[in-house]
Amino acid sequence: MTSTLLKFPRLNAPELHQLPNGLTIIAEQMPVEAVNLSLWVKIGSAVESDAMNGMAHFLEHMIFKGTQQLSSGEFERRIEERGAVTNAATSQDYTHYYINTAPQDFAELAPLQIDVVQNASIPDDAFERERLVVLEEIRRSEDNPGRRTFRRSMEMAFDFLPYRRPVLGTESVISQLQPQQMRDFHANWYQPKSITAVAVGNLPVNELVEIITESFTKNSGQSLVINDQLSVSLEPAFTEIVRQEFVDESLQQARLTMIWRVPGMMELNQTYALDVLAGILGHGRTSRLVQDLREERGLVRSISVSNMSNRLQGTFSISAKCGVEDLDIVETAIAQHLRRLQTEPVKASEIVRVRRRVANRFIFSNETPSDRAGLYGYYQSLIGDLEPAFNYPDYIKSQDAPELMQAAQQYLSPDAYGVVIIKPQIANS
Secondary structure, eight states, rough: OOOOOOSSSSTTOOOOEEEETOEEEEEEOSSSSSSEEEEEEOOOOGOOOGGTHHHHHHHHGGGGGGOOOOOOOHHHHHHHHHHEEEEEESSSOOEEEEEEGGGGGHHHHHHHHHHHOOOOOOOHHHHHOOOOOOOHHHHHTTTOOOHHHHHHHHHHOOOOSSSGSSOOOHHHHHOOOHHHHHHHHHHHOGGGGGGGEEESSSOHHHHHHHHHHHHHHHHHHOOOOOOOOOOOOOOOOOSEEEEEEEEETTTTSSEEEEEEEEEEEEGGEEEEEEEEHHHHHHHTTTHHHIIIIIIISEEEEEEEEEEEESSSEEEEEEEEEEOOGHHHHHHHHHHHHHHHHHSSSSOOOHHHHHHHHHHHHHTTTTTTHHHHHHHHHHHHHSOOOOOHHHHHHHHTTTTTHHHHHHHHHHHHOOTSSEEEEEEEGGGGG
8 A cells, every 4th residue: 555645744755555464664765875774663661561571672682683684783783884874762651663775775785774673583692791781880870879869850740650670670680681671572573564664865755665664574583463452551640749759969959850640642632732831931031931040030050841752641840950059949930830831821922932942843854764764653553544643733832812712721730749849868878
């Protein structure tokens, strides 16, 4: 099945193809002398059991350790010989592999990437060596104050959804995993129906599609029946202020994170107003919280606002670094700003600022093949629809003051949220 997405703005003109084996291919010719191939696997840490937490990320490492056709290290060597670039990343909801190549090298290098992703051999000896690398990555993560703060925030945000667990997994789990468990995990989840292959660059679309189709057809094994839908209930909004405090001797200043449970990608229409509110509150020096708490009152060293839309459920968070003596004042001030959002219409000038920022960032995020491949792959992989990828600025433009006030009233209670406070050791000395 082929779909030319003609109704979208002329800035974007990809074609979407659905193969009989379930693979989705998105291809677009772009007059830039490069080609990006991105393979988005709709599998991340959210599909893992607690006993295998970290398997998806560990597997991302092992993907590059060879296949029957490619010995360990050969893929990277052949990529580097042509001056191409490859990398990968794992999140809660997806794993993403990509290469950037010159157009004349795409026909040779793209099948190699598809081979390593589909046919990873996961040898025992390489598994044991890479286990040490992953364990060291976990230890480095634990040594990072920002990552420790984020982990505690996610544990506060979610009581039972898998987003509460670290993508890297834990040292105790990773130490116990076995190679055959990973081979089974790979065979079960890395099926064509879970993969979106996106190719953008200066080659004809039919050539891009043909190369990808031939490679997946040649490399595909037996198709398994898998259930890639997470059948879980969403977590209810906080009904009171739930507070946790920690002491972290590595910190110089306290860290405050306030969290609300909000809609995720599966309720995409409910996320746009929250994106605008995040911009009004905390994006840029003239945003409300930055202007008030940092620029004018000097209460915080930094303050940021994020509306993070996971596939199933999102989190709206406000994070600040400040002195221990100012924690209560800062938290109270943030709550007051939220009350203002619920009772006073947002000024037109503030909405215009956010709209302009979003529109400009959208243009900038479409400048390179890798930018576009990332945009297409993310939306198609997570929600099975490209339309929101192109029209995001229009959705933001459609948000007006009444809608923003309603969203603040519905989702951002100043009297019910999760809060994580991390104090430096000197506070208790």
